[in-house]
Amino acid sequence: MSFRNSIVFKLNSAPKQHDKKVQHVQKQVRQWADSGQENPMCTARPGWMNVSFRRGLYKKKMWNIEVNLIDILEVNTEKSYVRVEPLANMGQITRFLNPLGWTLPVLPELDDLTVGGLIMGVGIETSSHKFGLFQNICLSFELVVADGSVVRCSKTENPDLFYAVPWSYGTLGFLVSAEITIIPAKKFVKLQYSPVYTAEDISRKMEEETMKKSGNEFVEGLVYAKDKAVIMTANMTDEAEPEKINSIGYFWKPWFFSHVEKFLKTGPAVEYIPLRHYYHRHSRSIFWQIRDIIPFGNHPLFRYLFGWSVPPKISLLKITQGETVKILYEKYQIIQDMLVPLDKLSESLGVFHDELKMYPLWLCPFILHPNPGMVHTSGDKAEMYMDIGAYGRPEEPGYEFRRTTRKLEKYVRSVKGFQMLYADTFLTYDEFHEMFDHTLYDKMRKKLNCSKAFPEVYGKVNRKVRD
Numbered sequence: 001m002s003f004r005n006s007i008v009f010k011l012n013s014a015p016k017q018h019d020k021k022v023q024h025v026q027k028q029v030r031q032w033a034d035s036g037q038e039n040p041m042c043t044a045r046p047g048w049m050n051v052s053f054r055r056g057l058y059k060k061k062m063w064n065i066e067v068n069l070i071d072i073l074e075v076n077t078e079k080s081y082v083r084v085e086p087l088a089n090m091g092q093i094t095r096f097l098n099p100l101g102w103t104l105p106v107l108p109e110l111d112d113l114t115v116g117g118l119i120m121g122v123g124i125e126t127s128s129h130k131f132g133l134f135q136n137i138c139l140s141f142e143l144v145v146a147d148g149s150v151v152r153c154s155k156t157e158n159p160d161l162f163y164a165v166p167w168s169y170g171t172l173g174f175l176v177s178a179e180i181t182i183i184p185a186k187k188f189v190k191l192q193y194s195p196v197y198t199a200e201d202i203s204r205k206m207e208e209e210t211m212k213k214s215g216n217e218f219v220e221g222l223v224y225a226k227d228k229a230v231i232m233t234a235n236m237t238d239e240a241e242p243e244k245i246n247s248i249g250y251f252w253k254p255w256f257f258s259h260v261e262k263f264l265k266t267g268p269a270v271e272y273i274p275l276r277h278y279y280h281r282h283s284r285s286i287f288w289q290i291r292d293i294i295p296f297g298n299h300p301l302f303r304y305l306f307g308w309s310v311p312p313k314i315s316l317l318k319i320t321q322g323e324t325v326k327i328l329y330e331k332y333q334i335i336q337d338m339l340v341p342l343d344k345l346s347e348s349l350g351v352f353h354d355e356l357k358m359y360p361l362w363l364c365p366f367i368l369h370p371n372p373g374m375v376h377t378s379g380d381k382a383e384m385y386m387d388i389g390a391y392g393r394p395e396e397p398g399y400e401f402r403r404t405t406r407k408l409e410k411y412v413r414s415v416k417g418f419q420m421l422y423a424d425t426f427l428t429y430d431e432f433h434e435m436f437d438h439t440l441y442d443k444m445r446k447k448l449n450c451s452k453a454f455p456e457v458y459g460k461v462n463r464k465v466r467d
């Protein structure tokens, strides 16, 4: 099944009864148009139509909707993959695929994250303990390389390039398309919130749920204090108990991390979350960063009146932050994701507590494979790792941006962990090479003559070199 680049719907025209899919998309599009929310997949232009009614003639508003599918090149349900352009973002993909009954096995949670950024950098989500990182669900890439030619790579075709691409941050070529595995989607996730109240229980429960033989489809932890966390496990389902359905994604709903914190007081609970609402649960509050941007944003009055305007576009915040905001962010904030072996979780949480005293922390387990490339296990077996995400204002009095980041980096290296490179890194050239295996990357840089066209990855991501 493949799609044209765009479909134009006239929403007041009678839906074609035979085409359930078109009807479904029509219904969704009508809801988006009526909600007045921005939708990157479609442009809605209001028009007026004369309608004759018993009392006379009146004009009825109708929508001409153009659904833009330009970033999604092909959906192949027989072979279970979707072929996309790198600018397709997660919000577009779920909006498009989920109503068709399909989804990506790993769906990073912020709407604006792009396929290109997640492949060239790294992508992770709460299903990563099962499916691995975003790169692990990719089947092939097409790149424009240094000599201007287009090269396709997969596990069987140019495999060296295929394995060298993730974590290369655009320094081997420009990604122009990717084929990504899709799996069947269900309507809801059944989400179990389990509060825990001791430091030992946080790591014990996280490890237990991650490694469970019966298998949770999604596992996530939000740590609210040294000894308090809510561990969330979830599975997709088509059946839901109606009184337990919670559509957390609506703009008037409380921020997700605040909603979850409530369960520390009320105890364990189960909710059914519509699938797309679950995927993008951290989008509206940008995890918890929105607290520092709009401190009163979770007040019900603000949510009901202005919630629709949140979140501001991250890309807009990035380009509009002036030098002063940047300096203030550096002085008072830390944004880091550190990937550590699962069996070091308890120790790592202790280190994060000593260095930052900052909560919530995000916990997201993932399976790391021994395949070639920049990031892999040290042995020949897959190993379970944990992403510890720290986004916010540390309260540790001794916190100092550079010194503390260096300490965390040192600890992470000591446990054979990795630092996500979208964040500031202060690793020296040697430390960087110790953390990230450059064997295949260097080979591909040489083979593809990259040095004349692209900087080295260290130069591109490292703070000291960039400044």
Ligand SMILES: NC(=O)C1=CN([C@@H]2O[C@H](COP(=O)(O)OP(=O)(O)OC[C@H]3O[C@@H](n4cnc5c(N)ncnc54)[C@H](OP(=O)(O)O)[C@@H]3O)[C@@H](O)[C@H]2O)C=CC1
Residues within 6 Å of the ligand: 086, 108, 109, 110, 112, 113, 114, 115, 116, 117, 118, 120, 121, 122, 123, 124, 125, 169, 170, 171, 173, 174, 175, 176, 420, 421, 422
């Ligand atoms: N849950 C998760 O996994 C989350 C992940 N992130 C991080 O955010 C990043 C994704 O954000 P996003 O805004 O989408 O990406 P960015 O635009 O920040 O791009 C990330 C990197 O990928 C490179 N890149 C992007 N597209 C291409 C392409 N088509 N060809 C070659 N290189 C490319 C960029 O190069 P250049 O700078 O030259 O454009 C940049 O180095 C990821 O790296 C990820 O680690 C953030 C939040 C959540």
Ligand SMILES: CC(C)=CCC[C@@H](C)[C@H]1CC[C@H]2C3=C(CC[C@]12C)[C@@]1(C)CC[C@H](O)C[C@@H]1CC3
Residues within 6 Å of the ligand: 124, 286, 287, 289, 314, 317, 318, 321, 325, 329, 335, 337, 389, 391, 420, 422
């Ligand atoms: C889940 C994973 C792996 C990472 C999540 C990281 C995000 C929380 C951050 C990635 C880029 C960050 C930026 C900001 C907030 C936190 C992130 C979205 C800002 C919007 C904060 C306000 C500044 O003025 C601009 C920042 C841009 C980057």
